[in-house]
Amino acid sequence: xxxxxxxxxxxxxxxxxxxxxxxxxxxxxxxxxxxxxxxxxxxxxxxxxxxxxxxxxxxxxxxxxxxxxxxxxxxxxxxxxxxxxxxxxxxxxxxxxxxxxxxxxxxxxxxxxxxxxxxxxxxxxxx
Numbered sequence: 001x002x003x004x005x006x007x008x009x010x011x012x013x014x015x016x017x018x019x020x021x022x023x024x025x026x027x028x029x030x031x032x033x034x035x036x037x038x039x040x041x042x043x044x045x046x047x048x049x050x051x052x053x054x055x056x057x058x059x060x061x062x063x064x065x066x067x068x069x070x071x072x073x074x075x076x077x078x079x080x081x082x083x084x085x086x087x088x089x090x091x092x093x094x095x096x097x098x099x100x101x102x103x104x105x106x107x108x109x110x111x112x113x114x115x116x117x118x119x120x121x122x123x124x125x126x127x
Contacts, residue, residue: 001059001085004032004050005112008061008089013116015091021063021116022047025089029061040082049083061087069095077101080109089114 007028015021026036029048038049038060048061060083064072072088073096079086080103088094090113101109 001087001112004029004059004061005087005114007031008087008114011089011114011116013091015065015116018063018065021065021089021091025061025063034061040079044078046079046082057083059083059085059087061089063089064094065091067092076111077103080107080111081105083109085110085112087112087114089116091116 008025011021011024011028015024022036025048026034029050033051033053033055035049035051036047037045039045046060047063049057050059050061052058060079062076062079072090072094076086076088080101084107086101086109088111093115094113098111098113101111103109
């Protein structure tokens with residue numbers, strides 16, 4: 001997961017539209033097996049899903065350039081039912097911290113947040 005986080009942290013902070021951010025994430029994820037707009041059910045899709053070398057679902061990645069922290073967090077909790085690791089790539093400030101989410105069955109899900117809305121020197125020291 002760390003190599004993917006490093007690649008995502010290199011994304012510049014110049015996006016106003018979510019589709020532009022998704023294009024940049026797709027480029028950053030190109031070395032890994034991934035699928036954009038991965039269906040999690042009849043009415044739910046995550047922006048990207050990565051897979052292990054054996055083809056198992058690995059990391060879910062969601063991109064946001066706008067939205068309230070409450071609605072974003074609600075969405076991430078839904079995705080936690082499908083992934084044990086999630087990454088939020090956000091171009092908007094959020095009022096929650098990375099850490100462990102609990103899915104609807106009580107299983108832990110590791111959440112990491114990439115804040116691309118900060119300038120690159122601010123991001124350099126973040127993990």
